[in-house]
Amino acid sequence: MELISRGAALPSHLRGGIAALGNFDGFHAGHQAVVGAARDWARKLGRPALVASFDPHPARLFQPDLPPFALSTIAQRAQWLDEFGMDGAVVMPFSRALAAQSAAQFVDEWLFTRLGVAGVVTGGDFTFGKNRSGDVTELARLGLANGFAARVVDAVQDSAGIISSTRIRAALRAGQPGTAAQMLTRPFTITGTVEHGAKLGRTLGFPTANMVLGDHVRPAYGVYAVRVVLPDGRRVDGVANLGIRPMIEPPLELLETWLMDWSGDLYGQHLAVELIAYLRPEMKLPGLEALKAQIAMDADAARAALRP
Numbered sequence: 001m002e003l004i005s006r007g008a009a010l011p012s013h014l015r016g017g018i019a020a021l022g023n024f025d026g027f028h029a030g031h032q033a034v035v036g037a038a039r040d041w042a043r044k045l046g047r048p049a050l051v052a053s054f055d056p057h058p059a060r061l062f063q064p065d066l067p068p069f070a071l072s073t074i075a076q077r078a079q080w081l082d083e084f085g086m087d088g089a090v091v092m093p094f095s096r097a098l099a100a101q102s103a104a105q106f107v108d109e110w111l112f113t114r115l116g117v118a119g120v121v122t123g124g125d126f127t128f129g130k131n132r133s134g135d136v137t138e139l140a141r142l143g144l145a146n147g148f149a150a151r152v153v154d155a156v157q158d159s160a161g162i163i164s165s166t167r168i169r170a171a172l173r174a175g176q177p178g179t180a181a182q183m184l185t186r187p188f189t190i191t192g193t194v195e196h197g198a199k200l201g202r203t204l205g206f207p208t209a210n211m212v213l214g215d216h217v218r219p220a221y222g223v224y225a226v227r228v229v230l231p232d233g234r235r236v237d238g239v240a241n242l243g244i245r246p247m248i249e250p251p252l253e254l255l256e257t258w259l260m261d262w263s264g265d266l267y268g269q270h271l272a273v274e275l276i277a278y279l280r281p282e283m284k285l286p287g288l289e290a291l292k293a294q295i296a297m298d299a300d301a302a303r304a305a306l307r308p
Contacts, residue, residue, distance in 0.1 A: 001082035005055070005074070005091040014088045015116040017048030022126060023165075024053050026071030027080045028184045030123065030156040030163045037153045038121040039085055047118055048087040052110070053077070054094040060215075061094055070215040071165055071184075073191060090115065103134025107142040119149045126152075158183070175220035175278040187227070187274035190216050190255055194266040206295050208256040209266045211273070213242075222281040225302035228259055229272040236262045239295075239302035240273060246284040260299060277305035 004010055020038035024031045035051055042049035055074055059066060072080075074091060081089050092098065092110060101109065106129050111117050120143065128134045134142070136152050143150040155162045163183045171179040172188055181187045192211035209228075221243030228236045238259045244251040257273055279301050285291045 002088045003078050014048045016118050017050040018042035018119040019050040019052045019117045020121045021052050033156050034153045050088045052090045055091045068215045069217050103129030112146045117148050121151045169217050172219040177275040189272050189274045191272045206258045208258050211255045223279045223298050224275045225277040225305035227274045231269050237306045239298050243282045
């Protein structure tokens with residue numbers, strides 16, 4: 001799959017495609033329905049299957065002080081879309097200039113001129129243009145005027161209602177990674193580069209791979225059973241502390257992961273850490289011996305949670 005970003009021109013062989021439009025943060029089951037409809041429509045017509053999304057997220061542009069809320073990075077989404085069978089992903093640079101465009105201007109510049117789409121697919125709540133003035137009805141009208149068709153995919157629901165990024169974030173903040181995974185169709189995964197830390201874990205016999213959380217949404221602080229995807233693709237069971245480390249001064253927010261039954265040097269390498277089960281909240285213990293004993297108990301609990 002080809003990733004087109006930073007306003008780069010769409011390659012000629014991807015023009016005339018069917019494009020799924022949306023943010024698709026997390027690429028959850030609802031997003032998969034929209035993108036899958038675009039893919040299947042494109043395959044039926046023998047046209048390129050595309051996804052068109054925005055970066056940064058519109059909320060981040062207009063409310064830069066919002067707490068981190070991303071369910072995925074652009075790189076993660078690109079990988080999932082590639083595995084999903086898409087031919088191209090267009091990341092439209094979301095700026096104040098783009099936000100100021102009318103619905104008609106957006107369709108003319110991006111969908112007609114830049115992408116040359118033959119069709120677009122959205123969810124029913126898709127809006128676009130200045131002050132969100134355009135909706136799916138307006139998109140269909142403008143598409144007809146510009147020579148492309150527009151289709152709408154119904155929201156995907158489970159027993160608790162419509163699957164949405166908002167519900168997934170709420171589940172993560174409540175310490176319910178399993179519930180989030182059901183909606184995502186995969187475990188919530190934090191990616192990042194391993195950094196040097198205080199090396200306390202190494203002193204205690206539990207060396208950890210330390211990663212900052214970046215713009216990933218903050219799940220409930222605490223200890224998790226995790227699976228770690230190494231740079232070579234191998235998967236290793238682990239136990240991780242996500243939070244501010246109340247035993248260490250000064251407090252520093254990190255994801256600290258001990259890879260069980262594995263040894264090696266991961267500094268500077270890129271890891272993906274899947275949150276499988278929430279084991280307990282962070283706690284301040286009376287000393288290092290108590291901390292060491294607690295980590296051993298957490299490891300036992302993680303092994304049980306990760307057992308097939």
